[in-house]
Amino acid sequence: MIRERNVGESDKFIDVLTDELGVIEISVRGARKSTSKSSSATQIFAYSLFCVNKRGDRYYLNSSEPIKIFYGLRENIERLSLAMYFADIIKFTVSSEAPSGNILRLFLNSLHMLTSEKRDETLIKAIFELRIMTKLGFMPSIAVCEDCAIYEAEKFYFLLDAGILKCGNCASDLNQYSRVYALTPSTLKAMRHIVFSELDSLFSFNLKGNSLKLLGQITEEYLILHTDIRLKTLDFYKQLKS
Secondary structure (H helix, E strand, O other): OOEEEEEOOOEEEEEEEOOOOEEEEEEEOOOOOOOOOOOOOOOOOEEEEEEEEEEOOEEEEEEEEEEEEOHHHHHOHHHHHHHHHHHHHHHHHOOEOOOOHHHHHHHHHHHHHHHHOOOOHHHHHHHHHHHHHHHOOOOOEOOOOOOOOOOOOOOEEEEOOOOEEEEHHHOOOHHHOOOEEEEOHHHHHHHHHHHHOOHHHOOOOOOOHHHHHHHHHHHHHHHHHHHOOOOHHHHHHHHHHO
């Protein structure tokens, strides 16, 4: 569950990321009553099984069962705000009625990494941003140089607006592009891993120092540029980190 809105004295609407239907809105009656059987399953960031009815274009909750609740997020305001940012990205980019199993699993794995605290927040954020862009149809072309198709070179540049890679020998026209990043070998290796690896091994690497800082700048700007969204939850998270 990625978002909730209270209605009346005891009801609420919830936005749910589903495997087969993308993001859907479900009406939950009596969810805020102390006796509600659905309160646990319909709380923010709960991974739950829902039984719903559809009347017209709206879904109504019949029953629910929680599968996993990420309680640990509430113990760290920065990680909680980052999870809210992930949820907002999903809300504003994932279509309804569209299969979204890969994005759902990415979101759940990211929440797990946030609660386990096994990776730096900056790395988790960068992985989520670049991977979801890949799944939304904005996969950057970073396997080889765009011009000469070389895989390894002394220097590589990432052209943010075009989403392509150029080696040092093919970089004579970089002034045609507004946003260009000179990549460290570690940053490029991380980007390739995020884009091309299987989900099970997505978080299996680590990155630190300037290479991590550079990766974080690239993935955030790439998402903002190509989705044309600027989220208040991102601003709030960055305010907490400043």
